Amino acid sequence: MRHDKAALILDLARRLAASSEGLSLDDMARDLAVSRRTAERMRDAVLMMFPAVEEVSDPPHKRWRIRGGLSAFEQAPTASELVELAKAASGLRLSGEPGRAAALEGLERKIKSAMRSTTLNRLAPDLEALVRAETIAVQAGPRPTADEAELTPIRHAVLAERPLGFVYSRPGAPSRRRIVTPCGLMFGRANYLVAADRDSGRIQTFRLDRMSAITVEEGTARPPEGFDLQAFASRSFGIYQDEVEHVELLITPEGADEARAWRWHPTQTFEDQPDGSVRVRFTASGMRELAWHLFTWGHQVRILAPDRLKTAMAEALDAAKAALG
Structure with missing residues (x-):
């Protein structure tokens, strides 16, 4: 079997192990950018190589997944993958987001601690060389802020579908208490909460650095039906949302x-x-x-x-x- 085909089959196995619901043939073809017939052949190869694959009935489709994960050998990251993770964490820290940087740094430590010492020792020289050879240029612009004290209640409110309360301060305007339906977060040159007005349902954005006294309120607050955060973010050239x-x-x-x-x-x-x-x-x-x-x-x-x-x-x-x- 050619190396590139073996790599694709291992990639598919990792995707099946990472999916709780399993993947259909159409999912496999889309994710791997191959034809459905090729996806069928790759699935059959995975079935032969990984006995833990199980079929999940999801009429009118069938799905496949690997329960229990893969072995450390099959999951060992490459040097370039670890470097990209380290660069992403470094970029967040340099841009003024220590909370998000710490989350990625913690993930990096967990990945390394799960690796065999022989594998880590083999990768160490390449990691050190790549880290020295690559850096991130910090561009002038707003310094976004998002620490864990802000993100934790917002994420909790989003997951629990509960209202979010906070004091919002804008230059030239008096501070006021707001209670909104949280829809998600947008990270960029500045970080924003995307939320719906509880009365009108109008979607608004609020800069995190202007929010204080953030609390999760009692009750239920679900985003408007059909709301898509990515589609909302893609409407605008930047962050500001107005007439299209x-x-x-x-x-x-x-x-x-x-x-x-x-x-x-x-x-x-x-x-x-x-x-x-x-x-x-x-x-x-x-x-x-x-x-x-x-x-x-x-x-x-x-x-x-x-x-x-x-x-x-x-x-x-x-x-x-x-x-x-």
Whole structure:
């Protein structure tokens, strides 16, 4: 059996051991990016190699899973996997999130403590070399905060489907007590609670660094039916959520290659122009954040639509000029 096929089969076994519900053939084909027929052959190979595989009836489908996990040999992480975990923890700590960093560092210790000493000793030189050779560049911007004292009650309220209470403070406005239906958390340049107003059901965002006296309240608070946190986050160019607009930008030939390699938005499309420029189109909210970002493109970008983005850019330019005195 070729090495790449063996690696795929071992990867499938790990996925089956990691799933409590089991995977269907369609799940296997999707997760491994193979055809259904190939997924069938890989499943049969796993059945021969791992006797602990069990079939789960889930009409009209069948699912398979491995109960009891895999052996330490089959689960040993690679040096690159451990380095990526260490880098993720380091990145969080450098960006000012010690609580989340500590969670990943704890996971790293658990993984290493479960490894055989011979395996860990073999990986140690590669780990040390890779850690020295790779680092994370910290970019200027807001310093997000999220310590365990904030995250614990929020996560508890989300899991228990209970209301969340807190005092919210905004610059230029009096602090006020809020009780909301928590829907989830968004982490980024700033960290936000996503929550629904208990009366109107309107989805709002609240910066964690402006929240205090966080408590889990009595009662039941379920997110609106059909709410999808990832879909909500993907609506906006950044974090701010407002009216959704159809955005169209023209990037000059000098910036076209960089624009094609840039991730503007999940809905983005590109249209090459005869002169070498490229039109970028996507649908999003958050025109103010988009205008801020477009500053970095200088003369290489022209706003074609919408008018609200043009207005946001003009206002940002006026503010910049005023700052110069």
